[in-house]
Amino acid sequence: MSADSHPPRSDMEIEARALAVGKWANLFMAVAGIVTALLSRSDAMLVDGLYSAVNFLSAIVAARIGLSIARPANRRRPWGYDFDEALYVTFRSMILIGILLFALFVSLSKIATYLTGGAVPTLVFGPIAIYAVTIVLICAGLAFSYHRAYVATGRRSAILQTESKAALIDGAISLGAGGALLSLPFLPGTALEPLIPIGDALIVVILVALIIWQPVKLFLRSLADLAGISAPPATVAAVARRTRAAALETGFRYLRCxxxxxxxxxxxxxxxxxxxxxxAAEIDAFQSRLRTALDEAIGSLRLEVVVTERRGPETKAASLLP
Structure with a gap:
């Protein structure tokens, strides 16, 4: 027996609105970042602009994913579309990691050029100041918008969680890069004066080292989902507790989940x-009660009830199952 539980339509609408706002905000930031990079000759600003460009494209895809996962199972997708979200987060994280690694490579190349006596472009600081302040404010607003939508939808949307973190990362890049770049003119006469020509590159290296763990963490989590690895122990334990209680009330023997x-x-x-x-009617009734209990505990789910007398597929492995 199987049954499905999905987020209500209102949750999907809240998510869609948040993603729509993020899409256009990221398009503006992408154009502003690339223009600022050209005017200021800053690699850090270029990285920031490219990061926003990825966020813009991702918001378009995320909106489609949000609609697709609400679709019911069909002959083509007998288990539904839920894994589309995990697939999206996986590739989204890979792209972010790629951009950060690209930025790291470009910056290390500039440092190597400087250390070997090559010429590096002189920065123009005016556009950087205007850009940094504007983008930090926009990113803070976006992160708040995504997080508010994430909370309003029951803290269950991996898409909103990912986009909220991406907005925070984008804002951190802009704040750190902008603030550090604007401090370079004050370094002459100090022990850090020799670093001024490569200050832009050093800032990118530091930022990448600080924030790359975030998309890596998201990538590993979504990869685990796609690989079919068991849900976190706390989730499995919650399912086991409620199923065992429901089975006891009905007089069934709970085996595993x-x-x-x-x-x-x-x-x-x-x-x-x-x-x-x-x-079959008794099993259907049990399934209906259990689905309600599990929906309250872990959110939307697809539930299968399997009637069997075997503890598990393998005796040794079964002893380890909850």
């Missing part, structure tokens, strides 16, 4: 031994 995470949703299979003859 399996839980996979797919973005904001979960795939749950529970294994029961009724220990007596039962009708």
């Amino acid at each position: 399996a839980v996979l995470r797919a973005g904001r949703s979960h795939y749950v299979a529970v294994y029961l031994d009724p220990q007596r003859p039962v009708t």
Whole structure:
């Protein structure tokens, strides 16, 4: 027996509105970053602009993903579209990691050029000041908008969580790069004066080292979802507790459960031994009650109820299952 539970339409609408605002804000920041990079000759500003460009394209894809995961299962996708969200987060994180590594490579190349006696371009600071202040304010507003939508939808949307963190990272890049670049004119006469020509490159290296762990963490989490690795122990334990309680009330013997995470949703299979003859209607009623209980505990899910007398596929492995 199977059953599905999905976020209500209002949650999808809240997510869509937040993503729409983010899409156009990121387009503005992307254009502003690239223009500022050309005017100021700053690699840090170029990285910031490219980061926003990726966020703009991602917001378009995210909106489509948000709609697709609400679609019911069909003949083409018998298990539904929930894993599209995990797929999106995986590739989104890979692109962000790629941009940061590209920025690191460019900056290290500039440092190497300077250390070997090559010429590096002189920065123009005027455009940087205007850009930094504007972008930091926009990113702060975006991060707040995404987080508010994330909370309003029950803290279950991996898309909104990812975009909120991306906005914070973008703002951190702008704040750190802008503030550090604007401090360079004050370094003559200090011990750091020799670093002025490569200050832009050094700032990028520091920023990459500080923030690259965030997309890496998201990538590993979404990759685990796609690989079919079990949901976090706390989630599995919550499912096991509620299933065991529901089974005890009905007189069934609870055997085990399996839980996979797919973005904001979960795939749950529970294994029961009724220990007596039962009708399909009884199993359906049990499934309906359990789905309600699990929806309150872990959010939207697809639930399978498997009637069997076996503890697990393998005796040794089964002893480790909840």
